[in-house]
Amino acid sequence: MSYLQIRHLSARLVGAKDRLLRDVSLTVERGQVHGLVGESGAGKSMIGKAVLGILPQSVEIVEGSIELDGVDLLQLSAAERRRRIGAHCALIPQDPLTALNPSRRIGPQITDRLVQILGWDRTRAETRAVQILGEVQIEDAARVLRSYPHELSGGMRQRILIASAFAAEPKLIVADEPTTALDVTVQKQILKLIAQMQARHGTALLFVTHDLGVVSKVCRSLSVLYGGMVVEDTAVRPFFAGPQHPYARALLAATPKYTDPLASLQPVPDAVIAQVRQEVKASDKGWFHV
Amino acid sequence: MAEGRGQITRRAGLRLWLAGLWLTALVLAALLAPWIAPKDPLAQDLFLGRLPPFWVAGAEPGFLLGTDSLGRDVLSRILYGARIALVVAVVAGSLTCLIGATLGLLAGFLRGWVDTVISRLIEIWMAFPPVLFSILLIAVIGPGLSSIIIAIVVIDWTRFARVVRAEAMAQGAMDYVASAQVAGRRRGSTMWVEILPNVLPTIVVLLTLEMGIAVIVEAILSFVNLSISTDDPTWGGMIAEGRSSIHHAWWVIVFPLITLFLTVLSFSQLGEGLKDRFDPVLR
Amino acid sequence: MPPHGYSPSGAVLNEWARGDLAVTGQMQLFGRFLVRLMTTAITLLGVAVIVFVVIRVVPGNPIAMMLPPGATEADIATLTALYGLDKSIFQQFVIWAGGVLQGDFGMSITTRQPVLALVMGRLPATLELSVMALVMAVFLGGAAALGGTLRRGTRTEGAIDVGAGMALSVPDFLWGLVLILIFGVLWPVFHISGRVTPSLDLPFSSNFYLFESLLRFRFDLWADIVSHMFLPALALAIPLAAIIAQLLKQSLKETMHLDYVTLARTKGYSEIHVITREALPNAILPTLTLVGVQFTFLIGGTVIIERLFSYEGLGNMAIDAVINRDLPLIQGIVILFAVIFTGVNLLVDLSYALLNPRLRHG
Ligand SMILES: Nc1ncnc2c1ncn2[C@@H]1O[C@H](COP(=O)(O)OP(=O)(O)OP(=O)(O)O)[C@@H](O)[C@H]1O
Numbered sequence: 064m065s066y067l068q069i070r071h072l073s074a075r076l077v078g079a080k081d082r083l084l085r086d087v088s089l090t091v092e093r094g095q096v097h098g099l100v101g102e103s104g105a106g107k108s109m110i111g112k113a114v115l116g117i118l119p120q121s122v123e124i125v126e127g128s129i130e131l132d133g134v135d136l137l138q139l140s141a142a143e144r145r146r147r148i149g150a151h152c153a154l155i156p157q158d159p160l161t162a163l164n165p166s167r168r169i170g171p172q173i174t175d176r177l178v179q180i181l182g183w184d185r186t187r188a189e190t191r192a193v194q195i196l197g198e199v200q201i202e203d204a205a206r207v208l209r210s211y212p213h214e215l216s217g218g219m220r221q222r223i224l225i226a227s228a229f230a231a232e233p234k235l236i237v238a239d240e241p242t243t244a245l246d247v248t249v250q251k252q253i254l255k256l257i258a259q260m261q262a263r264h265g266t267a268l269l270f271v272t273h274d275l276g277v278v279s280k281v282c283r284s285l286s287v288l289y290g291g292m293v294v295e296d297t298a299v300r301p302f303f304a305g306p307q308h309p310y311a312r313a314l315l316a317a318t319p320k321y322t323d324p325l326a327s328l329q330p331v332p333d334a335v336i337a338q339v340r341q342e343v344k345a346s347d348k349g350w351f352h353v
Numbered sequence: 354m355a356e357g358r359g360q361i362t363r364r365a366g367l368r369l370w371l372a373g374l375w376l377t378a379l380v381l382a383a384l385l386a387p388w389i390a391p392k393d394p395l396a397q398d399l400f401l402g403r404l405p406p407f408w409v410a411g412a413e414p415g416f417l418l419g420t421d422s423l424g425r426d427v428l429s430r431i432l433y434g435a436r437i438a439l440v441v442a443v444v445a446g447s448l449t450c451l452i453g454a455t456l457g458l459l460a461g462f463l464r465g466w467v468d469t470v471i472s473r474l475i476e477i478w479m480a481f482p483p484v485l486f487s488i489l490l491i492a493v494i495g496p497g498l499s500s501i502i503i504a505i506v507v508i509d510w511t512r513f514a515r516v517v518r519a520e521a522m523a524q525g526a527m528d529y530v531a532s533a534q535v536a537g538r539r540r541g542s543t544m545w546v547e548i549l550p551n552v553l554p555t556i557v558v559l560l561t562l563e564m565g566i567a568v569i570v571e572a573i574l575s576f577v578n579l580s581i582s583t584d585d586p587t588w589g590g591m592i593a594e595g596r597s598s599i600h601h602a603w604w605v606i607v608f609p610l611i612t613l614f615l616t617v618l619s620f621s622q623l624g625e626g627l628k629d630r631f632d633p634v635l636r
Numbered sequence: 637m638p639p640h641g642y643s644p645s646g647a648v649l650n651e652w653a654r655g656d657l658a659v660t661g662q663m664q665l666f667g668r669f670l671v672r673l674m675t676t677a678i679t680l681l682g683v684a685v686i687v688f689v690v691i692r693v694v695p696g697n698p699i700a701m702m703l704p705p706g707a708t709e710a711d712i713a714t715l716t717a718l719y720g721l722d723k724s725i726f727q728q729f730v731i732w733a734g735g736v737l738q739g740d741f742g743m744s745i746t747t748r749q750p751v752l753a754l755v756m757g758r759l760p761a762t763l764e765l766s767v768m769a770l771v772m773a774v775f776l777g778g779a780a781a782l783g784g785t786l787r788r789g790t791r792t793e794g795a796i797d798v799g800a801g802m803a804l805s806v807p808d809f810l811w812g813l814v815l816i817l818i819f820g821v822l823w824p825v826f827h828i829s830g831r832v833t834p835s836l837d838l839p840f841s842s843n844f845y846l847f848e849s850l851l852r853f854r855f856d857l858w859a860d861i862v863s864h865m866f867l868p869a870l871a872l873a874i875p876l877a878a879i880i881a882q883l884l885k886q887s888l889k890e891t892m893h894l895d896y897v898t899l900a901r902t903k904g905y906s907e908i909h910v911i912t913r914e915a916l917p918n919a920i921l922p923t924l925t926l927v928g929v930q931f932t933f934l935i936g937g938t939v940i941i942e943r944l945f946s947y948e949g950l951g952n953m954a955i956d957a958v959i960n961r962d963l964p965l966i967q968g969i970v971i972l973f974a975v976i977f978t979g980v981n982l983l984v985d986l987s988y989a990l991l992n993p994r995l996r997h998g
């Protein structure tokens with residue numbers, strides 16, 4: 064049973080001709096992790112933002128649908144969409160240093176949404192905050208809840224953001240490269256933590272990354288993006304056995320192997336890039352008539 | 354979005370044009386006042402007092418914008434008033450600029466005790482209520498065109514000094530200054546050759562804005578009866594006159610007020626426009 | 637920053653605000669405060685010396701001016717000696733400064749009353765006017781900034797930008813005249829002269845009329861006072877409101893791009909909530925510093941605005957004092973203004989330090 068279903072989604076800069084997202088379709092099953100890979104600028108974050116309703120004002124969706132639990136978000140009124148997303152989805156952002164409001168204490172940043180959007184009473188929200196911080200291995204939760212963000216380390220803040228995302232038991236979490244801004248030593252712990260939390264809470268996860276190695280460990284299925292277009296959308300196992308699309312194959316060849324980290328890496332060949340560019344262009348054919 | 358940006362530039366361009374147009378018209382009016390003014394701006398005729406402008410019943414032909422309580426022609430006084438306003442704007446503006454910018458440049462580039470002294474002076478100046486200070490100065494040195502100019506220079510030099518000082522400090526910290534020093538350029542020459550050209554756009558913008566301010570200061574001083582003689586046609590003086598008869602002869606205050614308003618607005622729009630031209634990063 | 641109560645240059649103001657912030661961040665709070673106190677004292681001394689010297693180089697004897705035409709040389713000499721005007725400027729200054737330190741600002745020449753009492757009698761009127769104007773400016777400017785942020789990228793924002801640009805380009809004096817014409821003559825809904833209708837009986841025991849009328853539940857008087865204050869306060873408020881609108885909108889828009897604001901959006905909050913709760917507290921600090929400094933310009937603007945609206949405050953009295961060459965009174969008023977200006981600046985610095993969580997808990 065799918066929880067998130069994106070169908071034929073196209074988006075572009077307001078007033079521009081070229082699309083940033085080209086006819087994107089993908090599915091995230093309930094409780095499963097779906098990876099979203101592609102090079103920088105491929106449109107990975109754009110998809111995540113579209114799902115969460117936080118596209119920049121300069122970007123407009125021109126066609127397609129985003130169904131959350133069978134309801135097309137794009138058909139809802141803005142307020143209703145916001146309420147639905149707020150109640151059922153959450154975001155684990157990329158940069159823990161900027162994702163917490165510097166002028167507010169940690170506590171309210173976790174509990175406010177529980178109280179104001181989900182209508183919990185304050186004591187329950189506070190108990191929940193302490194409990195969920197415990198789950199991400201933060202022991203002195205009471206002190207942390209009273210702290211300001213600048214008093215905590217980067218790894219600590221990322222844990223808080225993960226806890227905060229899971230606090231309301233959302234059905235879907237979008238994690239946008241949740242470890243790239245962190246120290247390499249902390250990255251592994253945080254990844255493991257996200258995977259643990261996801262498994263424990265049975266949350267569906269849309270996992271944005273450009274690291275196929277991570278995908279192979281965390282995800283069940285994945286979509287490969289190039290130029291805003293999905294070039295391959297498949298389960299993880301067949302993908303790593305042998306990708307269909309030449310670009311996906313090249314991308315895989317360009318990723319260090321877990322088993323053989325010293326093997327020579329192949330950059331994506333120019334011919335493959337040229338081919339996938341061609342396909343992107345072809346997908347634009349006839350689109351202007353819409 | 355790209356389109357929106359274009360619109361904004363176009364609108365800013367339009368404002369710049371309108372401002373330039375108004376100021377050009379004003380300069381022409383000032384230069385040609387003796388030929389284009391329909392009446393003598395000083396001629397009083399108590400029988401022709403408070404005549405309304407031409408489209409209102411009771412108007413006399415020849416007095417297009419009506420007359421004040423002493424029967425002086427409003428239009429002619431506005432035209433002649435442009436002379437005083439523009440002289441004050443240009444002379445006071447330039448002198449203020451010269452003195453303020455020089456002090457600011459010295460303070461910002463030389464730093465040390467020069468900066469301490471100038472900064473302290475600026476701080477003392479900023480603690481004076483400017484309008485009161487200017488009125489006080491005029492009361493001391495006596496009314497007259499040159500007094501007004503002196504008062505403006507004495508009070509407003511800090512505007513230039515503050516900004517130019519900050520700017521010169523920022524420029525002085527840049528690598529190109531250091532490399533000029535390494536190359537053996539003397540400090541004084543660095544200031545003129547390296548720093549000044551980079552601060553010049555800011556100075557020009559401030560100068561334009563200062564001209565608008567000078568016009569206003571002149572009007573304020575005329576308004577409290579301290580500008581030139583009460584007979585001389587100044588916009589501020591006309592406004593003061595009109596303020597007292599506002600309920601029975603609105604035109605005496607309205608026309609000089611519109612003129613003053615547009616002039617001040619034009620100077621500042623010109624300054625803003627120049628700023629955009631000079632420094633696209635600022636916006 | 638520019639005198640005459642307004643600055644047409646938002647970007648330049650911004651630079652200043654940033655510069656000030658950087659300094660605050662670098663220095664120890666307490667040390668900075670001590671230094672500020674000292675420079676403030678020097679500034680006030682400088683102001684005192686300058687006024688003192690400037691008004692004493694006035695040609696013409698102020699005493700001669702106030703006596704009736706038939707007065708003899710001897711009369712003039714006696715009075716001159718009485719006011720100490722026969723001594724050297726330096727001696728006069730020492731005597732005056734000694735008095736000031738004991739709270740004695742001398743006697744007004746025209747009214748023969750103590751300067752301090754006269755000045756304190758008028759100060760409440762000016763304070764009420766300034767604070768009212770400040771509140772109006774914050775309200776108008778804040779609303780415009782929030783509205784512009786909410787509707788960013790639309791025509792509404794463009795209109796707000798143009799409006800703020802205009803409001804900033806024209807100083808309070810001209811706005812005052814425009815308001816007199818519109819709301820005093822064309823559509824006479826407000827009073828354009830005085831502080832309160834003269835025929836009213838005033839039961840007040842202080843000169844804080846606005847404040848006291850509220851305390852005494854005299855809403856009829858309160859309405860009359862507000863109706864007198866509204867236009868002068870608005871004239872003072874318009875340029876400051878424009879500065880607030882520009883600066884606050886700019887920093888709000890910058891803040892709106894930050895990750896924690898985006899994160900708050902995904903939580904289901906409305907756009908207004910996101911702006912006011914998440915973005916505003918962080919965006920407000922640079923604006924706050926600037927508003928403090930601009931407030932001193934606003935107070936400086938009261939001088940001419942009070943004159944324009946015949947409002948019986950300190951500024952109006954100051955202009956009369958200048959015209960009448962009332963030296964002790966001029967000195968007293970200028971010093972009082974300087975004290976207010978430097979005091980406001982000190983307060984701003986202090987509140988900046990207190991409001992910034994990074995400095996408070998750093
Ligand atoms: N606010 C914006 N306005 C206009 N274009 C944008 C904006 N944000 C992103 N884009 C463009 O949209 C495209 C997709 O960007 P997106 O951020 O989704 O890439 P990404 O795959 O997440 O890359 P990265 O790995 O660097 O995060 C890029 O070409 C980018 O230039």
Ligand SMILES: [Mg+2]
Pocket residue numbers: 107108109239
């Ligand atoms: Mg991204």
